[in-house]
Amino acid sequence: MEGQTDQDDLKVKKIAVAVIVIFHLVGLLGFLIPAAQPYFIKLVPFHLLLMFAVIVFTYNADIKRLLLFVCGVFVCGFLVEVLGVHTGKIFGSYYYGNTLGYKIAAVPILMGINWVILIFSVGQMMKALKIRNSILASLLGALLLVIFDFFLEPVAMKFDYWQWDWHKIPFQNFIAWFIVSIILLKFYYALGLKQQHYIGVAMFLSQLIFFVVLYMTAGTNIFA
Template structure:
């Protein structure tokens, strides 16, 4: 117990180094994706980047209770199932297909997509926990943050071989579905009182948003 507490304190004490590492890591990723000769190689590193970012956020999470773990598993599983149905039917987000950028797939759906949803829901709610808003506005704020993130991400996803819609433009139903799914998961987190106060989570959200914004200006 004492050892675990010491590790947690050590992680918190080295917060600045984790932030510096994330900045360097995503800067290197941006450079690699921006150079044609290395673009394909860095595309294949996308799942690793997502795993690493999630791991760092998890290190700064205060406490993994049984309830918290169950909620996280629910968000992962539910979002994966929704994505699985969506990509195979086109009924939820519109007609789209996943590329090779997100790694191993099951039934045309990357296994890591559920982790992506979990990370984004967690960090967006963590951002809102820094405000003094009432719970309803925090939930709505987190959902709109995720919607804004998706609007940005959709512009670069095809260039990163993540996914691509069959239509020339991203359908409105995709954004509606993203918002409603984000709202559902945020409500679950708030109702079950899952603690998303996390020192580094907003940093991860901000760095990722800047990363995709920079890629949008470079690749498109």
């Protein structure tokens, strides 16, 4: 019975990976085609919610630990964004556009969800790479997230996720991303969440490729 359960779980994970890859690929094509961009921009919140649902509903271990992780990262991630927007002291001076949907205190609620997706994905990826030291894994994971953010920022501005004052991305932003990511990743490892086959790696790499391609084509549309 246990072997059958493992096989069933593996099938679920493979289906989830297919969903992750297909939706990112379709989304990428939609963003690359100028005529389709307005429609796909409206779908961004639903895409984030779908990726969040994939993480939650495919998790096959202690759900209480997962919920604690989700709540902790959501609240911390959201609050640091609120402080960041209203003070300009954390990431720099910026404000959110309309792409990410409904806001509380000038910050889209989905930013909390976004932090959950990113921290879970990178945390899982470090486990897949067999990096067992939580401090080293947190440092490397945070570095990966800074690299991710480097490609994300110009794309986010172009599609009105958020805007930087004077349209300049401050170096302070990347330092803050690194520090916040380390803290949240340490929280992830402290909870001892179980590694999930393929999910984290597929989620992070799909997002990274999505933003790298859009970053590289930011000046030109290949379907224009």
